[in-house]
Amino acid sequence: MATKVLNVSLRASVIPYGLIAQAAFANVETSFLDTAEHDATLGHNGQTITDQDQIARILAEKAGGIAQGTSSTPDFLKIATNLRGNLAFPELVAILDDLDDYLAYRTYLIGHDLSSVDLAIWGACRGTPPPPLCHS
Numbered sequence: 001m002a003t004k005v006l007n008v009s010l011r012a013s014v015i016p017y018g019l020i021a022q023a024a025f026a027n028v029e030t031s032f033l034d035t036a037e038h039d040a041t042l043g044h045n046g047q048t049i050t051d052q053d054q055i056a057r058i059l060a061e062k063a064g065g066i067a068q069g070t071s072s073t074p075d076f077l078k079i080a081t082n083l084r085g086n087l088a089f090p091e092l093v094a095i096l097d098d099l100d101d102y103l104a105y106r107t108y109l110i111g112h113d114l115s116s117v118d119l120a121i122w123g124a125c126r127g128t129p130p131p132p133l134c135h136s
Helices: 017-025 052-063 076-084 089-102 116-126
Strands: 003-009 029-033 040-044 047-049
Touching (some): 003 017, 003 052, 017 116, 047 052
Parallel strands (some): 003 029
């Protein structure tokens, strides 16, 4: 599985912190481009991947710590995708409450060490755009 480089646009609407952290964790080179058609792209197996969810899964697999959704372990990459969306406050609170409950007796989402999935969730929380300003 040849993963070459993660390219991140400096003009991205929201900086993909999670992807940048996941790439560093998986020892994948990251470059920052001033002009780019997509917020992030990943060179993988001779293809250019532009979907951030697919990039996150590839980087998590490369780092060797991906959690498939099971009855006991939620699909954290799907949760990261939901956090990156434009959520209403009650939806956001519900997701964060679920994460808080899951982490009540755990330090990490998966296992006993930092994983790529932890970084994906952190990046989704960190990269959430601020709400629009309301003027009255």
